[in-house]
Amino acid sequence: MKKIEAIIRTSKFEEVVSELSKIGVPFLTFSEVKGIGTEHATTQQYRGTAYDVGFIPRTLLEIVITDEKLDSVLDCIFEAAYTGNIGDGKIFVSDILEVYRIRNKDKGEKAL
Amino acid sequence: MKKIEAIIRTSKFEEVVSELSKIGVPFLTFSEVKGIGTEHATTQQYRGTAYDVGFIPRTLLEIVITDEKLDSVLDCIFEAAYTGNIGDGKIFVSDILEVYRIRNKDKGEKAL
Amino acid sequence: MKKIEAIIRTSKFEEVVSELSKIGVPFLTFSEVKGIGTEHATTQQYRGTAYDVGFIPRTLLEIVITDEKLDSVLDCIFEAAYTGNIGDGKIFVSDILEVYRIRNKDKGEKAL
Amino acid sequence: MKFEPIRGLLFSKKTFRIVFGLSAMMLLFIGHSYGQDAEVEEPVAVLTQDVANIMWLCLAAFLVFFMQAGFALVESGLTRAKNSVNIMMKNMLDFCFGAVLFWAVGYAIMYSSGDSNFFGFDTSLAFLGSANAPTDGDGYATSAAWLFQVVFAATAATIVSGAMAERTQLKSYIFYSILITAIVYPISGHWIWGGGWLGDMNFRDFAGSTVVHSVGGWAALVGAIMVGPRLGKYNKDGSVNAIAPHNMPMAALGMFILWFGWYGFNPGSTLAAVGGISHIAVTTTLAAATGGIAAVVVSWFNFKKPDLSMGINGVLAGLVGITAPCASVSTGSAAIIGLVAGVIVFYSALFIERKLKIDDPVGAVSVHGICGAWGTIAVGLFGQNSIDVQYWDSETAIKDGLFFGGGFEQLGIQLMGVGAVLVYVLAAMFIIFYLIKATMGLRVSDEEQLEGLDLGEHGNSAYGGFVMENTGPAAIIKRTEA
Amino acid sequence: MKFEPIRGLLFSKKTFRIVFGLSAMMLLFIGHSYGQDAEVEEPVAVLTQDVANIMWLCLAAFLVFFMQAGFALVESGLTRAKNSVNIMMKNMLDFCFGAVLFWAVGYAIMYSSGDSNFFGFDTSLAFLGSANAPTDGDGYATSAAWLFQVVFAATAATIVSGAMAERTQLKSYIFYSILITAIVYPISGHWIWGGGWLGDMNFRDFAGSTVVHSVGGWAALVGAIMVGPRLGKYNKDGSVNAIAPHNMPMAALGMFILWFGWYGFNPGSTLAAVGGISHIAVTTTLAAATGGIAAVVVSWFNFKKPDLSMGINGVLAGLVGITAPCASVSTGSAAIIGLVAGVIVFYSALFIERKLKIDDPVGAVSVHGICGAWGTIAVGLFGQNSIDVQYWDSETAIKDGLFFGGGFEQLGIQLMGVGAVLVYVLAAMFIIFYLIKATMGLRVSDEEQLEGLDLGEHGNSAYGGFVMENTGPAAIIKRTEA
Amino acid sequence: MKFEPIRGLLFSKKTFRIVFGLSAMMLLFIGHSYGQDAEVEEPVAVLTQDVANIMWLCLAAFLVFFMQAGFALVESGLTRAKNSVNIMMKNMLDFCFGAVLFWAVGYAIMYSSGDSNFFGFDTSLAFLGSANAPTDGDGYATSAAWLFQVVFAATAATIVSGAMAERTQLKSYIFYSILITAIVYPISGHWIWGGGWLGDMNFRDFAGSTVVHSVGGWAALVGAIMVGPRLGKYNKDGSVNAIAPHNMPMAALGMFILWFGWYGFNPGSTLAAVGGISHIAVTTTLAAATGGIAAVVVSWFNFKKPDLSMGINGVLAGLVGITAPCASVSTGSAAIIGLVAGVIVFYSALFIERKLKIDDPVGAVSVHGICGAWGTIAVGLFGQNSIDVQYWDSETAIKDGLFFGGGFEQLGIQLMGVGAVLVYVLAAMFIIFYLIKATMGLRVSDEEQLEGLDLGEHGNSAYGGFVMENTGPAAIIKRTEA
Numbered sequence A, B, C: 001m002k003k004i005e006a007i008i009r010t011s012k013f014e015e016v017v018s019e020l021s022k023i024g025v026p027f028l029t030f031s032e033v034k035g036i037g038t039e040h041a042t043t044q045q046y047r048g049t050a051y052d053v054g055f056i057p058r059t060l061l062e063i064v065i066t067d068e069k070l071d072s073v074l075d076c077i078f079e080a081a082y083t084g085n086i087g088d089g090k091i092f093v094s095d096i097l098e099v100y101r102i103r104n105k106d107k108g109e110k111a112l
Numbered sequence D, E, F: 001m002k003f004e005p006i007r008g009l010l011f012s013k014k015t016f017r018i019v020f021g022l023s024a025m026m027l028l029f030i031g032h033s034y035g036q037d038a039e040v041e042e043p044v045a046v047l048t049q050d051v052a053n054i055m056w057l058c059l060a061a062f063l064v065f066f067m068q069a070g071f072a073l074v075e076s077g078l079t080r081a082k083n084s085v086n087i088m089m090k091n092m093l094d095f096c097f098g099a100v101l102f103w104a105v106g107y108a109i110m111y112s113s114g115d116s117n118f119f120g121f122d123t124s125l126a127f128l129g130s131a132n133a134p135t136d137g138d139g140y141a142t143s144a145a146w147l148f149q150v151v152f153a154a155t156a157a158t159i160v161s162g163a164m165a166e167r168t169q170l171k172s173y174i175f176y177s178i179l180i181t182a183i184v185y186p187i188s189g190h191w192i193w194g195g196g197w198l199g200d201m202n203f204r205d206f207a208g209s210t211v212v213h214s215v216g217g218w219a220a221l222v223g224a225i226m227v228g229p230r231l232g233k234y235n236k237d238g239s240v241n242a243i244a245p246h247n248m249p250m251a252a253l254g255m256f257i258l259w260f261g262w263y264g265f266n267p268g269s270t271l272a273a274v275g276g277i278s279h280i281a282v283t284t285t286l287a288a289a290t291g292g293i294a295a296v297v298v299s300w301f302n303f304k305k306p307d308l309s310m311g312i313n314g315v316l317a318g319l320v321g322i323t324a325p326c327a328s329v330s331t332g333s334a335a336i337i338g339l340v341a342g343v344i345v346f347y348s349a350l351f352i353e354r355k356l357k358i359d360d361p362v363g364a365v366s367v368h369g370i371c372g373a374w375g376t377i378a379v380g381l382f383g384q385n386s387i388d389v390q391y392w393d394s395e396t397a398i399k400d401g402l403f404f405g406g407g408f409e410q411l412g413i414q415l416m417g418v419g420a421v422l423v424y425v426l427a428a429m430f431i432i433f434y435l436i437k438a439t440m441g442l443r444v445s446d447e448e449q450l451e452g453l454d455l456g457e458h459g460n461s462a463y464g465g466f467v468m469e470n471t472g473p474a475a476i477i478k479r480t481e482a
């Protein structure tokens, strides 16, 4: 099994989730994170002094998936999270040794 | 060494932490995440229009542990996070190559 | 490629980020997490009843990096996040199978 | 503010004169007239009715001024956090610009002497005319009258802010608010309170259900239509999404402040220190209470749960509804008028949102426009000559209302007034918003709307230090069943 | 609100009559009586004492009304975010229902004419009787009296809300609030202010330490006991957990609003426009100040850090404490009464929480119940006939208090009043809450309590857009040492 | 508060006397004097000017008291969430301690009878002297005067809180606030309002631009300098970082409350119930409005975006600026004075922050110190004898100002007053803060400042349940270009 961590634009979140559910992946865990990269946040100002918050609010999706489904999920994210501008985000793929479902101690693919 | 990521019910957080500390694992990192899965959040309504926030607030535990202790930690979570209802959550196990303690540059198991 | 997860003191965040950017790593993702470990949070009190929030707000840095750069990043964090007191935090290193840039589907080291 | 201390006022002749520069006007020396009453030797100064009227009018105006804070809080509380700076700015500026414009122009239109029953401009009142630097009680009375009027004008202006919240350009809003306080509001105000044709017909709008609230409410309707709905409010199939508010306690505090300020709005409209203010305060209280109850109960029944935002709207609907008839009806009638207003506002808000597909984030059109009309009409239904005549002379007092045996006469007049103002305001505001839209534009860009007007218009945010949810327009908000 | 402009009022005979419909009652034409004083030629209208009384009573009532917002903010601020919608709803509805019920029933009980010293019902006052549609100054005076009383009744009712916060069903709360405003409060109110047996004994409770605050406080005590503590408040071993508040600036704003409103509560209780209101305002100010200081200092000493929530309670305790004696004591005594109240409220709150194990989230029982009793008793300790007699006639004025050489006479009367009201309210409220509990239930389910009453009772949440901590009952809150 | 009901007041002789204990003083029985007027038979009680003055002074004082909430909200809103508990505590305690000290000492200094033009202490006024337990109208008038003065003294004290926010020890702040209310403020107050040398020169500061605001503002300047800037405010190269505020709607609400309270501050300073309050209310309104407009427009021009915090400062600057001249200028002049104040406050705030490198988180020095001086000087520029003489007798009225043909005479007096108070306050406050710093210290430790004073001084936090950003001093705040 693989873990996909996708750091995407917050504004693309809705779209990605709905596309994923169309290809049969209606489960994931996400959280609000902040990204530092090439793209910079809009400068804010208070009483005329500008400040750069230095980061951009982004959404981190965490999806654990069987190896077979990996490519379709990747493609789906490429599609739905894309704007073509700097800052579209990254996807990291890593190995997961084991997965358990707490409710019934299912393990492995059954647990997904 | 292994990394355990457990996505549990927020309401079970207290119990899991206290059980873990009983089996000698009084350290972990956690954060507030949101889950999309089979279980759905209660519908809210505003001025009569219902809305489904679409996700459930969950707590993500991240525990890095020696391979020997893995099973006891898993059992402990199975026990303490269990309600038997849909939405009890998942546990993902993966490999960790190396661990360091920043304070003294300890590495490996010593660093845990 | 490797993923570095560093759980550091929130107060050291600024310093770590600026040091990392000096060694050519001006990209990372971070989030607010809470740590349970040897160090405890300051006790608060309300109407005379003390309460221990039981955790410490910490910052989790997530940096994916080429294998060559791993050591320099680690050293940099060791340096910048250090105070010498209990609670300086931990660094976990793990393997990343693949990295993609959503904007142009770059993969591998090019995508970082 | 010199005093030595104030005791001096009472005994030292010198200080006495110092502070009581107006003595000739204000003090009433009585004394030797009491030939047979040897007890009272010294002349005793008493408060004249003229001064008492001025003081009451000022106090009432202060309370009405405070409603500005209430409007700001209700509007901000019922919308999203990313637009809060913008909303506060609008509510501050519409009063600031409104005060200056009403001083320069508006008052002179509203109270232009009776040459015309439709429109006039009395240059002697522009910039407060002689009361600009008053040197007698006459001038002070005019100052007090202006003060009480300016807070009313600002109320009418600020109502629109809520209906156009979260998507309107700041500069367009300022431009609009200048025009309504300077021109639109004073004209219809002149018709009713300034000696114009509606007033001459004995159209009764005691404290402004129509003059203030309906004018604001109809302007809000035009504004909401012209600026269009917020992104994500309506789905392609026409179904409605909920856009959740960001701070309900703030909205509730705003409601309490508005209710508090209304005790200046209605009782102050006697324009004089008279005992009758107590009855007005009672009718105001009861209508607010029954309005709140009605809206909560109806929402409980329809939604299965009692809705706070509807309850807030209900209280305000009751208050708007009783504003015209507050000095013409019994307490029992007031309770019914409020109750009906609470029901009306509920169904009206849903109708406008769901059927007309007009996006009015705070329900301003329903509360102020519709319930303002209801209150004005209610005079023709529940009005009683025997009560009204206490506040007016017998010639100008209303006829009994339909439910009190007076037939349709007063009701007809009320309906005509409601209709005339409706048509006038819709037309005037359509032209104004059309011109603004055509020149400077009304609506911010979609990107700006998504990231919030605080960032787009002001470059910062309302809640530094708080972690906020990263919400897009409909982000993480899915409509299920209504 | 027609005027042309108000200057017209002064000079045009016609308009004059229009607005001054009440002229017969209110205006005093003086003129030809000044035979020898040729200066004053025109008759000058002056403000009669009757109208001045009505106006003062109304103004004071407006200020007291605003306290409703203060209560809502203190209660909401000192509790958790997940119950804020519910708290606002309760504080809005208890006033709404209270106003209607007090209009229909309560006032007729409280001021039933003196057939009975214990209980009566004056049908001529139900639904405000003849003042329902007043046509003379008499009716206006009754309206003003009702207005001032209804805001007091609502205060008593809303006190309970805080003590039962975060776990009480909304419908049960509404039911309770109807009963207290319609029946419980008017009965004991009748005893003291309505011509009943306690008033006849010259029991002194000038502005309501007992009539309003203790009644509310004892009802809160019964309510808090009957509904039980919040989940997670007490551990199995009986030790106490802190349940941290969600918005301290909101609570502090509530305190300021309450203090502000108290200037209507106490000085307004003269019921007349008299110079003595200034002394009452001074004693009120000083007691609030010393109450706040005392509670902060004592908490600083005991907790090592000054506690804001205790300071807020201290200010309110000082205000409640001075409410009964505000017009009977010197400023020095007022400062002492406030100081003692600030100390009492601190130890009382801890005692109730830690020893009695009663969960009163905002300290309502200590502030209103205990300090209400303290203030009433203080009249018997610090009262001075020479001051009191300024506000009452010599027959009904109090005797000097214990510390002013008057012995135990007045103190005895005060103690009897405190005791009688305590017993009565505990009994009445026990029956009421018992019946509510037995029929519709008092407490929400544990699940609902955990996820918050905003979600459970109202289906939404107070702070959309903010990221909140996912707290369970005692979640992430561990008690260490007190 | 016994009544049966209030109707009793009107008809029952007994109750009448009960409440009207003061009848001898307050009631004016007129009747048989109307020989030829058979209509009026019964004696009719009327409101005396003395009582009306007391009531107006009390009402105005209540409004000014409420400003305390406004100050607390503006200060807290414009700073960071981690210091909000501390700020509320300071704003509560400075009033509490201020009231007690001004009662014990301050008032006796300020209104010490005229032995000395510079300093005196009238033991008969300490602890309110005979008005401690007043038994006549004289005592009530003193009580009212004290009440109105104490809220002014507390205003001066609380201004400093904002300038020293987020880094000052609580106990040092309490100590400071005791000294300013007990000694510093009363001395310069005595010079101007208490019969001292500046008042004798006909220096005009009607409602306290200098007496209250400049005193507070200059004290704030010394305080901000002595406590030093917040950590992270200035970089090593001297460049400035923005420290973002945590709650802009809260700050805006505070502004509205302050504006509302100012209607007590300025019109109340007539110290008497006179018609002239309406003109004062109008000048106050216009100056606030133009001040707000000016600051927003200037910030829009300079920053490319309109800045709400500057707008809030602008409104307050307009209000401070009109405080001295409110009863001496025309409405046109008032609009100009406010406009200039709004511009001044903008550039002053930037100059103090960027050039002087003094860290004043809320702009208190600019709003109250600088604009207080501006307002005082404006009397010498825009003042008109013909207006001023309405409020003072001809001997003490001001000369026409420079722009009204009066030359430099009044301007010179105004400048002298501004200068004298500036020098005095800077010197006095330097000594006080120096001594506090040398003994107990002024500043909290850097660690405490980083984690917030709420945790350090009070052991808890303002916003339990909200997820907050973990901000260090300059954490995640990087300055780019100004």
Ligand SMILES: Nc1ncnc2c1ncn2[C@@H]1O[C@H](COP(=O)(O)OP(=O)(O)O)[C@@H](O)[C@H]1O
Pocket: A007, A034, A035, A036, A037, A038, A039, A040, A056, A058, A085, A086, A087, A088, A089, A090, C027, C028, C029, C030, C062, C063, C064, C065, C101, C102, C103, C112
């Ligand atoms: N090496 C990395 N490790 C972790 N997160 C990264 C890394 N590089 C980029 N990110 C995340 O991806 C986001 C987008 O990267 P950015 O360089 O701005 O644009 P792009 O994705 O188009 O290359 C960043 O804000 C950051 O959150």
Ligand SMILES: Nc1ncnc2c1ncn2[C@@H]1O[C@H](COP(=O)(O)OP(=O)(O)O)[C@@H](O)[C@H]1O
Pocket: A027, A028, A029, A030, A062, A063, A064, A065, A101, A102, A103, A112, B007, B034, B035, B036, B037, B038, B039, B040, B056, B058, B085, B086, B087, B088, B089, B090
């Ligand atoms: N494949 C997955 N990848 C990441 N997170 C998942 C995945 N499947 C489930 N989750 C997380 O686990 C939570 C619980 O899953 P759910 O399907 O609701 O119930 P159960 O755990 O009983 O199967 C989800 O809310 C989500 O946070």
Ligand SMILES: Nc1ncnc2c1ncn2[C@@H]1O[C@H](COP(=O)(O)OP(=O)(O)O)[C@@H](O)[C@H]1O
Pocket: B027, B028, B029, B030, B062, B063, B064, B065, B101, B102, B103, B112, C007, C034, C035, C036, C037, C038, C039, C040, C056, C058, C085, C086, C087, C088, C089, C090
């Ligand atoms: N085994 C672990 N798994 C995950 N997080 C850990 C683990 N051990 C420690 N941490 C994190 O590291 C933080 C610091 O650990 P702590 O024991 O307090 O001090 P030190 O880093 O000096 O050993 C903890 O607050 C927690 O967030």
